[in-house]
Amino acid sequence: MKSIKRTGIVLLLLFINYKCICQDTSKVEFKTFLAPSIQGNKGDEDPNRRLTIYLPPGYEKSKTRYPVIYFLHGFAIDDKDMFEWIGFKNLIDSAIKAGQLRPLILVMPNSMTKYYGSFYTNSSVAGNWADFIGKDAVEYMDKNYRTIPHRNSRGLAGHSMGGNGALKIAMLFADKFSAVYAMSPGALHLSEEFRLAHPSFKKVTEQKNMDSLRTAVPYFDFDKFPFFEMIYASLCRMYSPNINDPLLQADQPIKYIKDKMIVNTTVLKKWEANFPINMIDDHVEELKSLTALKIDWGRNEEFKHIPRTNMEFSKKLEALGIKHFAEEYIGDHGNMLDGFEGRIFTELLPFFEKYLSK
Template sequence: MRKILIGLLLLCYSITSIAQGKLVRHEFTAASLQNNKGGEDPLRQLTVYLPADYEKGTQRYPVIYVLHGYGGTDSVMMSVWINFKKLLDEAIKTGKMRPMIVVAPNSNSKLQGSFYTNSSVTGNWADYIGKDVVEYMDKNFRTIPDRKSRGLCGHSMGGNGALKLGMLFADTFSAVYALSPAVLNWYGDFTLRSGGFKRISKLNNIEAIVKALNESDKTGDFDAFFAAVLTAMARVYSPNAANKELLADFPVTYVKDSAVYDPKVIAQWEAQFPFYMIDDYLPQLRSLTALKLDWGRNEEFSHIPYTSLQFSKKLEGYRIKHFAEEYIGDHGNMLDGFDGRIFNELLPFFDKYLYVK
């Protein structure tokens, strides 16, 4: 009897081991980020999930590209904040999702966010994802090198990036899922009246802005946080190498305590907001196999629920098929775990809409 029990335990262990996928970390030099004027490192890291049977077979797999949020990295997104390996192992084992490769690229910058946008100053961050990372994955892993087998998703800044790159690279990705997408348009805590713009005018120095951001984690200084976010956005939305301190122009500057608005720069920013991009990318949006965005009702960032719904309504007005959902939750509390949205919504979404040979 004891031998039988030991045998069953060994069998269970063997089955469990077989069901385990693997996380690997690679790095490569991204052509789209080389020779930038902002001092951004073109050597980039990727955290890649490989399904359990990857190393033993010759099968090719669909790929889900995961874009991290502001202040994040590839490893933070995949291993620290969200336990993707645990969720993916269980989803594949239980049939919630077929085996797939999942990759998170590192898009962190000196100001802790690239906003997945090409910049004449800090490098071409959209091309880095849509060209360099995809090319690297197809060259170094057994992917299915077809848009029908590539999905794109992201959270917060990454949700913004997923929607933006879904439009810019609709010939590369076919299914897009945005979780709590940030700064789709002006509203609430993200407006031209943000105290972050005033703080930028006072500090007017990258090192001082980064220092204030790091201290804001302890002090809860929201203006310092937004000063860093807005500077990161300016360096990709309205880059200007002639501005030696910040390498960017800003839609709002301050002379003493008086705000000065620049219509030209405001227009530059709005041209990069996914809400306004919809008008210019209707064929691309219609070509997507599937598009979804969701957000928490109790968001800490008040602009996200409003602008996400606004984005969805605009898609609806153009009769672009998509899914949109508000759920009871905040910016991140409902994402991880087996009862979270990544496991129950995002992974089944890609299982349904990505092509598997």
């Protein structure tokens, strides 16, 4: 009889211990909300936007408030796909368990659009995507989760198009974010293969209707996906919107007459104003107010404009006395991001551990 009781007590304790362990595991939630900054747009973009949210171990049963990293995904990939590709849950769990990272929340907003990317820019046609991050996502998280609602406890990061967006939003919403990490930010300025004379840009100017080009190949089939065509179309809709244009609801900076490219300088000026490297001059004080700013890029980038424009961006910051970190590493656009040897784990998480207030 005593043996049976002892066995029962042991099983009960094991159950209680198992239950506690389960309650102490991290959690990933997917929340969709109506984003005011996208609502009412004229470009047929869905204002119901999803957030992929990592909650640390112990969140469910504690009353603790946590710092937050907002991570912006790249072009032609959404929040769920990037979260799974990088393996954020496993990486953050491991860093916390090893004592290398204090518990925090990570949020990845879904900024996928009809043309596969928002470039985190406000557009009179497609919606206000900078505001979606700097206002809507932050307000939703502060209202519905136990965040630390202060800029010193908010970090902003992103990769590729998301790196571009992190730099842009850092300038526009320096009152909301204190530490910023841009990974391989693309399209900072026209350079190298990212140029108006790109043959894919010409292909878009020749279209009578974008539907066949836009939907011809699934975006996840990167070998056949019209990547640069969609980049160009997206930038037009974000940088030079025009609701009366029948093709893109946007003005284009180029047109072709008998295979000769003609540049529309008025439209190009709108593009120039939206490139992050040209925004620096008007946002020097905002950039100087950041606790920390870092940019990195791969030496072996497939997109040749990225190393060049990232270096130009860094040199401009340096010339203006804006403190920052800039690093070129051995890698390409995406091969050094995921895994325990990737830069998310070895560089980005330690960066925010150091520079975010807890």
